[in-house]
Amino acid sequence: MMNRKKSNVLFIVTKSEPGGAQKFVYEQILILEDEFNLFLATDTQGWLFEQSNSRLINWFLDNRIKGISFTYLIELIKFIRKNDINLVVCNSANGGLYGRIAAYILKRKSIYVSHGWSSIYRGKKIAFVFNNIEKLLSSISSSILCISENDFIIARTKIRINLSTVKTIPNKIFPVISNKTLSAKDATNKIIRILTVARLDYPKRLDLLIEAFGNLNNVEVYIVGGGPQEGVLRELVEKNLFNNIFLLGTVSSFSDFGSYDLFVLLSNSEGLPMSAIEAMSCELPLILSDVGGCKELIRNNGILVKNDISSIREGFDECIRNVEKFRAESISLFNEKFNLEVNKQEYINYYHSVLSK
Incomplete structure (x- = not known):
């Protein structure tokens, strides 16, 4: 009433x-x-x-x-x-x-x-x-x-x-519950699971994400989300035989950030992306395009990259070398500025x- x-x-x-x-x-x-x-x-x-x-x-x-x-x-x-x-x-x-x-x-x-x-x-x-x-x-x-x-x-x-x-x-945002962590030792001895959560539509650059990491050794990429570009992206994966790229489609109320090691969001334009903040609350290092408000989410917890393959891969290597520091800084920054x-x-x-x- x-x-x-x-x-x-x-x-x-x-x-x-x-x-x-x-x-x-x-x-x-x-x-x-x-x-x-x-x-x-x-x-x-x-x-x-x-x-x-x-x-x-x-x-x-x-x-x-x-x-x-x-x-x-x-x-x-x-x-x-x-x-x-x-x-x-x-x-x-x-x-x-x-x-x-x-x-x-x-x-x-x-x-x-x-x-x-x-x-x-x-x-x-x-x-x-x-x-x-x-x-x-x-x-x-x-x-x-x-x-x-x-x-x-x-x-x-x-x-x-x-x-x-x-x-x-x-x-x-409210923090997402997560129990998973990745240490520097883990990062050198296992497949690194990269996560992105996004609507598959402009201005997001899922095509660039797929091209940067397709069939890269020791890397798997999981894309959560649906949208108009889903069919085109699936064709890109199949055409190039990228067997380490997984499009999971729309997952209602997705919260399984803790099953992954790094969060990557590539885009031509952003405000202050909610999915990246959710990843921060789960202690994930971030790789974000240097657009919009993304720089406000980076403070020794990840890397800002240009929208080109070499910059993205360099950012990935930097994250793996500093994973423990970046993980700790992600949750620290989240609690300081973004915890609802x-x-x-x-x-x-x-x-x-x-x-x-």
């Missing part, structure tokens, strides 16, 4: 499938369920809905959110008005478009969570057009939440958002501050 003394908060995200933004929304729901009445708008009864629906007062599921639909906007406005939503928290490009316009029309508060600024990496050659649209939408937002220092820099220098509305809170268990009040205070403006 809805508690009328609490504010009503609607989270909106375009897709309910597993992903970084969806994990963010789910864990926000976990920390906020005692503070607010919570609602969700997304496309279908996918992973996010299945994980969170028992904690929600109500929800609005409609596939039209994935396209441009005036009728969807009208229905969203009706939902917000009917459920007396006080704050709309937007977590995707389409969700940010619909959520902020609806909140503005109804004179409700809204937050847009950057998650890597899709106006930059999706816009490509016409990014300036999408940046101008984002600047306009940001002007009707109550607040912009940047999930990394790099996202804040983009907001300031490329999109030119009014900084009085911007708040930066680096992504945080000890930092959840920062988010709670933020939402209350936006509502009180």
